[in-house]
Amino acid sequence: MSRDICIFQDFLTEDYRAQIQRTAREAGFVPHFFTESQFEEARACLQHCEVLYAQSPALLRTAPKTLKWYCASSAGVDVYCQNDGIFANPDCLLSNSNSYGVTIAEHVVMVTLMLLRRMPEYAAPLMQHQWPAPMPIRSIRDSGITILGAGDIGGNVARRMRGMGAGKITGISRSGRAREDVYDEMHPISDLDALLPKAQILVMALPGTAETAGILSRERIALLPRDAVVVHVGRGTAIDQPALVEALNAGRIAGAALDVMMPEPLPADDPLWTAKNVVLTPHTSGNLTLGHTCQTNVDMFCEDLVNYAAGRKLVHLVDRARGY
Numbered sequence: 001m002s003r004d005i006c007i008f009q010d011f012l013t014e015d016y017r018a019q020i021q022r023t024a025r026e027a028g029f030v031p032h033f034f035t036e037s038q039f040e041e042a043r044a045c046l047q048h049c050e051v052l053y054a055q056s057p058a059l060l061r062t063a064p065k066t067l068k069w070y071c072a073s074s075a076g077v078d079v080y081c082q083n084d085g086i087f088a089n090p091d092c093l094l095s096n097s098n099s100y101g102v103t104i105a106e107h108v109v110m111v112t113l114m115l116l117r118r119m120p121e122y123a124a125p126l127m128q129h130q131w132p133a134p135m136p137i138r139s140i141r142d143s144g145i146t147i148l149g150a151g152d153i154g155g156n157v158a159r160r161m162r163g164m165g166a167g168k169i170t171g172i173s174r175s176g177r178a179r180e181d182v183y184d185e186m187h188p189i190s191d192l193d194a195l196l197p198k199a200q201i202l203v204m205a206l207p208g209t210a211e212t213a214g215i216l217s218r219e220r221i222a223l224l225p226r227d228a229v230v231v232h233v234g235r236g237t238a239i240d241q242p243a244l245v246e247a248l249n250a251g252r253i254a255g256a257a258l259d260v261m262m263p264e265p266l267p268a269d270d271p272l273w274t275a276k277n278v279v280l281t282p283h284t285s286g287n288l289t290l291g292h293t294c295q296t297n298v299d300m301f302c303e304d305l306v307n308y309a310a311g312r313k314l315v316h317l318v319d320r321a322r323g324y
Contacts, residue, residue, distance in 0.1 A: 078208030101156035208235035
């Protein structure tokens with residue numbers, strides 16, 4: 001009997017499929033490829049598969065108890081960790097893909113520069129065909145960067161900010177474990193209140209867990225200095241959104257860029273749309289379109305497929321209890 005893999009992805013080119021086929025054959029597996037328009041065909045195939053490589057909670061819910069490993073092509077896995085019932089097999093392995101560091105870090109640099117160089121304020125009159133007067137701008141150079149969520153994405157942000165001459169780069173993580181190769185300082189999340197008053201550029205790249213929900217609360221937003229900008233690429237649940245809108249409109253912080261928000265899509269009448277000095281993007285900082293991201297995603301799946309076949313621990317294994 002063959003050991004089957006159900007692969008349910010739209011981004012795979014012929015080259016990526018060939019790479020997966022080679023790896024699967026050498027590992028003793030048979031891959032079956034489906035696009036997202038072939039849900040029913042994928043569901044039928046999944047009933048005899050040992051492995052699923054996808055980004056589809058809906059398809060996972062149809063998997064039998066015989067599914068042993070689900071490889072999510074996303075970085076965020078909160079939807080899979082917050083609902084144990086999504087797995088028919090409670091011992092099913094879950095892995096994710098940290099292939100988004102480059103593309104999300106480039107997005108962070110882009111929107112940070114937009115805020116520091118006053119693009120939201122320039123854009124409004126320009127849309128009305130008016131010629132605004134020059135305004136004072138700021139630079140990433142010499143600015144302090146505080147990164148809340150010091151994992152793969154945070155590390156990629158830190159390296160790019162350092163390359164642009166940033167001042168002190170402070171990382172904040174659950175453990176606060178030192179990472180001298182990336183950050184000038186590391187702190188545990190318990191130090192957050194003491195760090196926020198000095199945060200000039202606050203980048204939030206946290207996973208979606210019970211501990212991170214509402215972490216940037218109304219009280220903590222009030223701790224930020226007036227020149228602070230907030231860049232958020234983690235999960236929308238992490239910020240008190242109404243409090244952020246109030247702070248922006250009152251000028252208590254200088255600006256914010258959100259790629260994630262609550263809810264998504266953002267309702268047309270949500271006050272976040274019209275908040276002052278805000279840059280909104282529709283959860284597109286990390287997606288499977290950039291070639292580097294796609295190639296790394298496939299490489300990570302193939303790497304762990306070899307590990308799985310050999311009975312070794314998966315490199316990208318998720319701790320479902322912790323949520324990442």
